[in-house]
Amino acid sequence: MSATLDTTPAGGISAQPAQDILLKVSGMESAYGRIKALKGISLEIARGETVALIGANGAGKTTFLRTLSGVQPMSAGKIEFDGKDISRLRADQRVARGICQSPEGRMVFGPLSIEDNLRLGAYTRKDQEIAADIDDIYGMFPILHTKRHLPAGSLSGGQQQMLAIGRALMGRPKLLLLDEPSMGLAPLLVEEIFNVIRMLKSKGMTILLVEQNAFGALGISDRAYVLEIGQITLTGTGQDLKENESVRAAYLGM
Numbered sequence: 001m002s003a004t005l006d007t008t009p010a011g012g013i014s015a016q017p018a019q020d021i022l023l024k025v026s027g028m029e030s031a032y033g034r035i036k037a038l039k040g041i042s043l044e045i046a047r048g049e050t051v052a053l054i055g056a057n058g059a060g061k062t063t064f065l066r067t068l069s070g071v072q073p074m075s076a077g078k079i080e081f082d083g084k085d086i087s088r089l090r091a092d093q094r095v096a097r098g099i100c101q102s103p104e105g106r107m108v109f110g111p112l113s114i115e116d117n118l119r120l121g122a123y124t125r126k127d128q129e130i131a132a133d134i135d136d137i138y139g140m141f142p143i144l145h146t147k148r149h150l151p152a153g154s155l156s157g158g159q160q161q162m163l164a165i166g167r168a169l170m171g172r173p174k175l176l177l178l179d180e181p182s183m184g185l186a187p188l189l190v191e192e193i194f195n196v197i198r199m200l201k202s203k204g205m206t207i208l209l210v211e212q213n214a215f216g217a218l219g220i221s222d223r224a225y226v227l228e229i230g231q232i233t234l235t236g237t238g239q240d241l242k243e244n245e246s247v248r249a250a251y252l253g254m
Helices: 061-069 091-097 114-120 130-140 142-146 157-169 187-202 214-220 238-243 245-251
Strands: 021-032 035-046 050-054 076-081 099-102 175-179 206-210 223-228 231-237
Touching: 021 061, 021 206, 035 061, 035 076, 035 206, 035 231, 050 061, 050 214, 061 091, 061 099, 061 175, 061 206, 091 099, 099 157, 114 130, 114 157, 130 142, 130 157, 142 157, 157 175, 157 187, 187 206, 187 214, 214 238, 214 245, 223 238, 231 238, 238 245
Parallel strands: 050 206, 050 223, 099 175, 175 206
Antiparallel strands: 021 035, 021 076, 223 231
């Protein structure tokens, strides 16, 4: 994926009214020691949008999500979420504000039961509707209900991905971050996961999708950003980027 894109500056979604912007990231930088992984990323996501972030391995996609979640330190920049500056908030405080992530590699708690994993997704909540939300997750993923008392580590890769998404949804996200949800899955399971994303999108959930399956990600997204070596190099609608010759050559194998 070494092709250089003929790019235009990524300027976000200026056509959207300001009150509709849920997330605005300005000049985000992050580093691992002396290695700068993110080099001034700026992007916006409107409420109810599904936005894809695509790029090759090592481009900084997961680092961006980790920085957005508060797990990875941000060395420069600003994050505004739902009208508030959250740049200095801890990770748990960002979850409480409504930024919930299904991480790369699923990261389920293997020894704990499936149901306990789901309950952990609601650890910032104090309301009385957690049990009802667990039932909703079981309705979405019936296999999790069937195996709810089993250790999460006993699940297949696809089932663990369902659990990771379900756990993130238990936080009642205003913004759902999905990091490589199709990684390592068989084609039928990939389609099942993408159907779940389509369903969430149809319900109006705001989603930021990081995916190496660029074709699938662009097909499901309202807009997308291309990330190369820690920088946004191109942005447009999902359909526009699917038809972009540079994107097709670099990421779609066409």
